[in-house]
């Protein structure tokens with residue numbers, strides 16, 4: 001299915017709102033130590049699809065929620081995602097030289113500053129969410145619920161757990177079950193947090209929340225399978241990072257485990273299931289439905 005032009009325009013509009021809002025959060029003076037902001041800004045403004053904030057905002061939009069309220073949470077999600085990429089690229093982890101088409105943070109600012117930039121982005125994310133909650137003084141429960149889902153999915157039972165399994169399984173054979181669990185944590189958890197934060201701020205009913213959780217699980221899986229497929233099929237130019245890095249580090253992926261054809265079939269199935277999970281929203285979910293196909297058809 002070809003992507004609708006409307007979808008691409010709508011997606012770019014969301015990205016613009018996110019980028020403009022992020023810029024506002026990174027104003028700084030040039031006093032001692034302000035270089036930390038240069039390092040944070042470098043990775044945060046290096047590009048990227050902005051998938052997580054786009055998910056949070058579009059889910060909230062679909063439910064008729066407030067843009068003003070969802071934006072700080074959307075930006076916080078992008079900051080958490082960017083911190084994870086900076087740390088993932090460090091010599092102690094994946095030791096990557098390129099990210100988002102540019103030299104990695106530690107290549108430009110040095111390893112110690114890259115660690116701090118990741119830490120500072122993580123902190124900034126919570127500063128932004130908490131200060132928005134305090135400023136608004138109403139809907140506190142919805143904001144707290146969004147923060148709870150973000151914190152738990154980004155932490156030791158979510159993204160960081162996935163990264164731990166990834167590190168520990170390098171060079172070893174893992175089962176299909178462990179592979180799926182690893183990706184559900186490492187990649188899927190923050191994607192799910194993005195969808196559910198948007199759902200909380202948009203005041204989803206409990207059945208809407210459950211449908212969106214199902215959608216999020218399916219696109220999270222699809223995202224990872226596509227990532228694995230691109231790792232064998234794409235070039236550095238397309239991906240903005242070294243292609244073939246999974247094979248080089250002897251990692252189990254959907255492609256090494258199932259072969260390319262089966263991985264592509266699993267990808268199609270996850271995207272179809274994601275679309276099916278949105279049925280209860282009817283036409284209101286057109287953008288989110290297209291987004292699932294975008295995840296399958298993306299080139300980077």
Ligand code: GRG
Pocket residue numbers: 047048049050051081083084085087088093100159160163186187224227300
């Ligand atoms: C170091 C705490 C810690 C966690 C790292 C997210 C992660 C866990 C590592 C990133 C490594 C990686 C390539 C994971 C596969 C999927 C993924 C998250 C890709 C990058 O996300 P995109 O494609 O990136 O949304 P952009 O640059 O578009 O935002």
